[in-house]
Amino acid sequence: MSEATSTGTQARPLAGARPRFHLIFSPFLYAPESVRTVFTVTFATCCLPLVAGLVLFGWRAAVVAAISIASCVLTEKLFFKVVRAPALVGRSHAWLTGLLLGLTLPADVPWYVPLVAAAFATTLGKAIFGGVGHFLWQPALVGRLAVTVIFPALLTGADGPILARNQLVRGDIRQVQAVQRLRDWPDQLPPAGYDGFVVEKPQQTLRLLYDSQRPRFSGIAYVGDGLERPEPPLLSRLPSVRRMMYGVRPGPMGGTCAVLILVAGVYLMYRNYVKPHLPLSFLLAAAVVAAIAPIHLVGHDGATRTVWYPFLYEGLAEGCVFLIYHLTSGGMLLAAFLLATEMTSRPVTRGGQVIFGLLGGALAMVLRICTRVPVPVFMAVLAVNTLTPLIDALWRPRVMGQSWLARFRLG
C-alpha cells in the first residue's frame, strides 16, 4: 500500500539526533528472466528459420551463418578490448546479431561478405552507440546495408539460386544453372554437375507490375475465362503459394520459409519478447498499401491499363493470393517478426509500436513499388528505427490520474 503524497505529517527523528536512514531497497524477489535469457532464447528461436535455410540452400547457408556469428562475436570482443570498456551483456547479443545478419544474407555469397557485414554491424551498428541497449538501428540490418552498398553485384541481382529437390541440404548452392521459371521446380532436375537453378526472385516479378512504361502482365490470375490476351498472368511467373510458404524460392536464407518464421514469431510472442502489435501492424500496413496501390496491366488492345485497388480487381480470392505473395516475398515476414522487433530499436509502448509497425510496413511497400532500392523491406525497417526516439517521445500512454490532454505535452 502506498500513500499518494506525503503531506506535512512526516515522521521526523528526534530533535537534535541526526537522521539515519537505512535505505536498502525492495523488491526482494525477481522474475526469473534476465537479459541473457532474453537474448539466448531469441537466438534459439531464430535458429528455426536458419534450419529452413540450411535445408533449402544447402551447407553453404550454415557456413555463411557461422562466419557471420563468429565474426560478430570476435569483432565485439576486439572492439571492447581496444576501447577498454566493459562489455556487459555483449556476447549473447553478439551471437544474436550474427545470426540475424546471417538470416538476411543469401546463402551463395562468398565468405568475405558475412565477415564485412558483421564488422559493420558490430562497430557501426552497435558498439559506437555504447553497446547493448543504446543503439538506434537494428545492427544486423546496418551490416546488411553496408554489404549491399559495398558489393552491389553480389547482393542486388534480380535473380537468385535455389537447390533442386534431389540436392537439398547436401547441394552446393553455387553450382547452379539458369532457368527462368520456378513453377515446375519439383518436376525439373538440373543437368549433371549442377545442384540447382537460378530463378527470378518473386519480389522482382511483383515489381514488374508497377512498371508503367512496359507492363508485362495482362492480369493477376484470370483462370478459365477463355479470352485471348497478349501477355501471361502474373501468377504464371511466380512459384505456387504453397511453395512461398515452404520457402522454395531465392532470397535471404532465413527469410524464405514463411511457416517457420511464423512459428518463431508466435513463440517469441508467447514469451512476451515480442508484442503482437508490432508485426501485425507492420503486415497490415504493407497489405493495405499493396491492396490499393495501382498496378499496370496490358489491355486486350495492347495498351497500358492502370488498375487501382488490385485487391478487388479480379475478386477477393485472387486479391488475397496477391497480398500473400506481397507479404511473404522479399523478407517481409523476417523483417516484421524478427528484425523490426529487436527490443532496443523499437518503441517501448504498445501504441508506439503500432505506429512504428504501420510506418515500417507502409514504407517497405512504398519502397518496393516506387523505387529501385535493393532490399526495400530491410531499408524500411532501418528508416523507421531512426524514428524510434521520436515516436517514444511523442506517444505516451495516459498515466493513471492524468487528464487526456496531458499526454500530448511535448517533452
Added chain:
Amino acid sequence: MRRASFRRHGSFRGGIDLPEETHRTLHAPIRPAPPLECLRISLVPGGRSPAELIVSPGSRVSAGQCIARASDETGVDIFAPCSARLGETTTCPAADRDGFVEQAVVELTELPESQQIRTLTPVFDWRAATREELLARLLQGQLVTFTRRVQPLAQWVRRAMDRRCSTLLCNGMEHEPYVTSTHSLLKYHGPEIARGLAILAGAMGIDDVSLAVDARYQDDYQDIVAPTQTYGIEGYSLPSKYPISAENVLIMVLTGREVPVNGSPMDLSVAVVDPATCFAVYRWVACDQRCTHRVVTVSGPRIDDPGNYWVPFGADCHELLGNGEQPLIHGGPMVGKRIVDRSVVNASTDALLAIDAPIPHVPTPCIRCGWCTDHCPARLNVAALNDAFELGDVAYADRAGAMACVECGLCSYVCPARLALSQRVRRLKRNLFFLRHRAAMDKGGK
C-alpha cells in the same frame, strides 16, 4: 440455498500474478508471540515530537496503563501492552515509509507470558450512540493507522472529514507473497472488523462503505457477510493480481475513478482504511481495549515455525525471526525493507520474513524490452523515467507523470536487466516533491 457472498468485481490493466508462497501460514490460526525479552515501544508513532513519560523509569506498569502522554496534537498517548517494568528511554530504528528512522523508545522488561488474541465482550453500546458520541470516543482512543506510514488515527479522521469524504473503503486485499496477516485477521475476526468499519463510518458520517476482499479466499470470510449486510457495508470480492491492494489501484478498480497525479485518494472524497485499523477501532470503541498489539506474519523458506502472531508493539524483529543469517525483511517482499539491527515492530509491520537472498546481479543497460511499462499499474513509461533518472532530468519525469507511481516494485521485479527501477522512480518522486515543496516555500516567503 445459495450462500450469501461478496459481489464480484473486475480487475485492472497491467499488474502481474506473483508466486504466492502463502501456503505455510494461510490457514494458521493467530498465535501468541514467542517469549520476548524486552519491548522497545516507540514514543513517536507517526508524531513529530516524542510523547512525555508520565511514569518514572524503574517502576512497574500494568497492561493497558498509559505510560506517556502526547506532547502535541500530532502524537498519541502510549500504553503498556502488558504488565512490565519500565526501563530507560533510548532510540532505535522503527519502520517509516522509506526506511528505518531512529525514534525515541522506552524499554519495558520483565515481561509476562505473551497473550493470546481474545474476542472481547463489548462494554459500550456503540449502535445506540449518536455520531458525536462515537466520534468523541474514537478520538479519545489514541489509535494509530496500520498503514505503511503510521499516523494518528484522529488526524486521519479529521483530514477525511475536512475533505468531506463520502466513501469509505476497507482494503482487505492482500497480494504480496508470504504475507497473510490481513487474511488471518479477516478469517478469524471478521465480524469485529465489520463492526469496526461500521463504527468508523458512523463516526465520520459516511454512508457509502465498502469492504474489498480477495476472491480466492471469500469462502473463509463467510462470517463477515452477515454483519456487512446488517451494517449496510457493500462487500466486494476482487481477483488477486499484484498490486491491486495499492490504494490508488483499488480505487480505480472499485470506483472507476483515478486519483489525480499529484493528489491523494481524499481528492476523490474516498477514504481508504485497512482491516487492522478497523479491528483496533472496534476493540477500543466497543470493548475499551487499547491498541497495543497487531497481527504479524512471520514466514519465509528458512523459518522453522512460520505463523501469524499476535505481537505487541515494540517487539524486537530479530527476536521474532530467530537467527539472522539470511536477509530479514520488514513487510512484504515487494515493498518491504531490510531489517536493521535493533529495529522493532510497530503498527506498519504486517510481516517479518526471512527469504533467500536474491543473487546479486550487476545491473546491465536497459534493453528497452518494455515489460516495466506493460505491467505498470499506473501505466507509466518506466523506461523513459529510467532515462530521466540517468540524465537527472526531473522536469521530464514530472511531465511523464512520475508522481502517479504507486511504488509497488513491479518494474524492478520484471526488469531483465535487474535495474532498480522502482527505487529510481521513488527517488525521482522524492526529488520532485522536495523541489515542489521548496518552490512553495519560496513563493510563501515573498
